[in-house]
Amino acid sequence: MFDPYYLQQLAIGLSLGMTYALMAIGFTLIFGVLNVVNFAHGEIYTLGAFAGLVLISATAPPIVAVILGALAIGALAGFSLERIAFKPFRRFTDEASLKSRAMRESTLLSSLAVSIVVREALEIVFGSQMRSVPFDYLINTPVRVGPVILVTGDFIIFGVAAAMLIGLQYLLTRTRVGLAIRAVSNNPLGAKYVGIDTDRTIITTFVVGSMMGAAAGILMGLYYGAVFPAMGFTPGIKAFVAMVMGGLSSIPGAVICALILGISESMATTFVSSGWSDMVAYGFLILTLIFFPNGLFGARRERV
Amino acid sequence: MNASESVVPTDGLTRRRGLLVPALILLLVFAALPALLAGFDKGYFYQIANLALIFVLLSASMHLVTGVAGLLHLGHAAFYGVGAYTAALLTSKLGLGFTVTLPLSGLMAALVAFLVALPTMRLVSIYFAVATLAIGQMLYLVMLNWVDFTKGPNGIIVSKGFELFGFSLSGRLAAYYTVAAVVTLSVVAIGRLSHSYYGNALRSIREDDQCADAMGVSTVRLKMEAFTLSAFFAGVAGSLWAHMTGYISPGDFKFSESILILAMVVVGGLGSLPGAIIGALLLILLPEGLRALGDFRNIMVGLVMFLSILLLPKGLLGEVSALRLVRRQLGAAWRNTGKGEGIGWR
Numbered sequence: 001m002f003d004p005y006y007l008q009q010l011a012i013g014l015s016l017g018m019t020y021a022l023m024a025i026g027f028t029l030i031f032g033v034l035n036v037v038n039f040a041h042g043e044i045y046t047l048g049a050f051a052g053l054v055l056i057s058a059t060a061p062p063i064v065a066v067i068l069g070a071l072a073i074g075a076l077a078g079f080s081l082e083r084i085a086f087k088p089f090r091r092f093t094d095e096a097s098l099k100s101r102a103m104r105e106s107t108l109l110s111s112l113a114v115s116i117v118v119r120e121a122l123e124i125v126f127g128s129q130m131r132s133v134p135f136d137y138l139i140n141t142p143v144r145v146g147p148v149i150l151v152t153g154d155f156i157i158f159g160v161a162a163a164m165l166i167g168l169q170y171l172l173t174r175t176r177v178g179l180a181i182r183a184v185s186n187n188p189l190g191a192k193y194v195g196i197d198t199d200r201t202i203i204t205t206f207v208v209g210s211m212m213g214a215a216a217g218i219l220m221g222l223y224y225g226a227v228f229p230a231m232g233f234t235p236g237i238k239a240f241v242a243m244v245m246g247g248l249s250s251i252p253g254a255v256i257c258a259l260i261l262g263i264s265e266s267m268a269t270t271f272v273s274s275g276w277s278d279m280v281a282y283g284f285l286i287l288t289l290i291f292f293p294n295g296l297f298g299a300r301r302e303r304v
Numbered sequence: 305m306n307a308s309e310s311v312v313p314t315d316g317l318t319r320r321r322g323l324l325v326p327a328l329i330l331l332l333v334f335a336a337l338p339a340l341l342a343g344f345d346k347g348y349f350y351q352i353a354n355l356a357l358i359f360v361l362l363s364a365s366m367h368l369v370t371g372v373a374g375l376l377h378l379g380h381a382a383f384y385g386v387g388a389y390t391a392a393l394l395t396s397k398l399g400l401g402f403t404v405t406l407p408l409s410g411l412m413a414a415l416v417a418f419l420v421a422l423p424t425m426r427l428v429s430i431y432f433a434v435a436t437l438a439i440g441q442m443l444y445l446v447m448l449n450w451v452d453f454t455k456g457p458n459g460i461i462v463s464k465g466f467e468l469f470g471f472s473l474s475g476r477l478a479a480y481y482t483v484a485a486v487v488t489l490s491v492v493a494i495g496r497l498s499h500s501y502y503g504n505a506l507r508s509i510r511e512d513d514q515c516a517d518a519m520g521v522s523t524v525r526l527k528m529e530a531f532t533l534s535a536f537f538a539g540v541a542g543s544l545w546a547h548m549t550g551y552i553s554p555g556d557f558k559f560s561e562s563i564l565i566l567a568m569v570v571v572g573g574l575g576s577l578p579g580a581i582i583g584a585l586l587l588i589l590l591p592e593g594l595r596a597l598g599d600f601r602n603i604m605v606g607l608v609m610f611l612s613i614l615l616l617p618k619g620l621l622g623e624v625s626a627l628r629l630v631r632r633q634l635g636a637a638w639r640n641t642g643k644g645e646g647i648g649w650r
Contacts, residue, residue: 006421037430054451071337085610106617107571108430108433108611109566109613110614113606113607113609113613114606114610115606116560116605116609117603117607120603120606121603123602124603160432209309212507235558237411237437241438244431244434275445275448275449276445278441278445279445282442284434285434285438286424286435286439288422289427289434289435290424
């Protein structure tokens with residue numbers, strides 16, 4: 001008979017993968033419209049978690065309100081991030097500088113710089129130690145499903161993530177905003193010519209992507225019960241790996257790869273110590289880059 | 305060479321001016337600074353001076369790969385770590401001294417970089433940056449988790465200080481001179497590399513690799529060489545660090561250190577060696593000078609980096625002005641004959 005232990009690891013991996021997926025979508029959306037990597041995305045995750053923690057310790061609201069509060073902070077953070085770290089580098093809009101390597105790398109470095117500032121600021125305000133989430137809010141009440149013991153967090157994460165994914169799909173395919181986002185990511189100059197306000201679309205993309213990142217942050221904060229300023233780094237890298245594996249601009253690809261990553265990581269912890277399990281993601285990344293340079297699900301794209 | 309001298313007369317004036325700036329820098333590093341340090345005679349100041357010099361070397365080696373060859377490298381600190389761990393393990397397990405560990409650390413880091421470069425060097429732009437990030441993290445995880453070999457998070461105590469063929473150099477001033485000598489020699493070597501035909505070939509890859517490829521420049525090979533060379537110098541810096549502090553742990557070689565080194569190169573100016581050196585000095589000495597600010601000094605690193613990207617996109621000393629400076633002030637042997645002999649040090 002199949003060992004229920006593996007089923008349990010599978011469930012944990014799915015929850016982990018779902019949060020990676022939420023973050024990877026943020027990366028993918030932003031990469032789609034701007035063709036740049038947002039290195040401050042991990043800090044959005046941290047900000048989401050801290051927003052939830054502050055809300056809990058201040059007013060002790062119901063859990064739905066905590067998640068909504070984290071979403072609001074995520075939206076705000078995404079907006080300001082775009083204004084501070086990305087807007088100043090879009091002064092030149094001609095095609096040559098849009099394709100220029102220097103322009104792209106300057107935004108990469110500026111987002112890195114902003115992420116350093118945010119992380120250090122959080123460390124000053126909250127201290128670099130782990131802060132534990134109040135016991136009442138932990139989402140790890142055990143639930144027995146057949147032979148497997150799951151926790152409520154698995155269901156909540158799965159539910160919230162699935163709802164957000166469906167919402168995103170609706171936004172992208174059924175609304176004018178989504179149409180604009182898809183148009184800009186397809187061809188920014190063309191979108192501008194047909195009268196789409198690209199600047200506004202880019203902000204919208206950042207807001208949507210950052211809301212997903214912040215949601216991932218608060219969910220993981222409640223799931224593990226620990227919130228600390230450097231918490232965004234590892235999931236940020238994992239989500240980034242998922243995005244690259246999925247082919248940089250494919251949202252379904254990023255989600256599937258994030259799930260694969262989460263599951264293989266939690267499976268790996270059964271064979272090796274948890275310190276080594278991070279190796280799985282990096283190994284996947286290198287293998288993908290070498291053997292599938294376009295990602296597993298990516299369309300062929302010009303590699304410039 | 306006779307023909308070239310008739311075109312560009314290297315009269316006494318240029319020759320003297322060509323030696324003035326290097327002489328001043330050498331005087332500062334080997335006479336004025338040690339005199340000041342000995343005057344204050346505080347271990348703390350020696351520590352800072354050595355740290356700044358080591359980061360000058362790290363930043364200069366990063367300059368070679370990121371500034372000159374244009375490969376965004378996000379895992380440089382890991383190669384620095386490979387060098388430091390090589391030195392520490394050779395010392396603690398085999399009892400070897402600094403004379404042996406210094407070259408071996410460099411070679412070990414270069415070897416690892418070469419093996420890493422074999423599969424990844426064909427990647428371009430952001431893909432390459434991601435690959436170096438992943439490799440840097442993998443090396444860091446090995447340092448952190450291979451407890452039997454690297455002692456993991458506990459770190460390794462390096463019992464031996466600096467020495468040269470058995471002759472101890474472990475006094476404060478002697479240690480400073482050792483670090484200064486190794487760093488100066490390495491920086492001169494990097495300078496000769498990046499201001500030469502070779503450096504120009506690397507710059508051509510950065511500007512347009514397809515074009516360079518079409519002109520007959522072997523881009524993949526040059527990229528691999530630049531990557532390996534820069535790892536060699538990072539490994540040398542690692543060995544200096546291990547013997548200087550006497551204790552290393554994986555925390556010294558984290559991702560944030562790679563970013564710090566990258567920030568030095570960016571703040572100084574991508575592609576400019578004097579800029580990389582100034583950037584390193586600024587980002588090491590500024591936080592020390594701002595010690596009064598306490599916790600805010602790490603924020604300063606981020607802010608300095610952000611503001612310099614925003615306000616000084618070319619860096620403190622941009623590539624063009626840096627090249628002009630180097631050619632005029634340091635390059636007494638620099639030739640531009642106009643007779644098809646090309647530009648660069650021979």
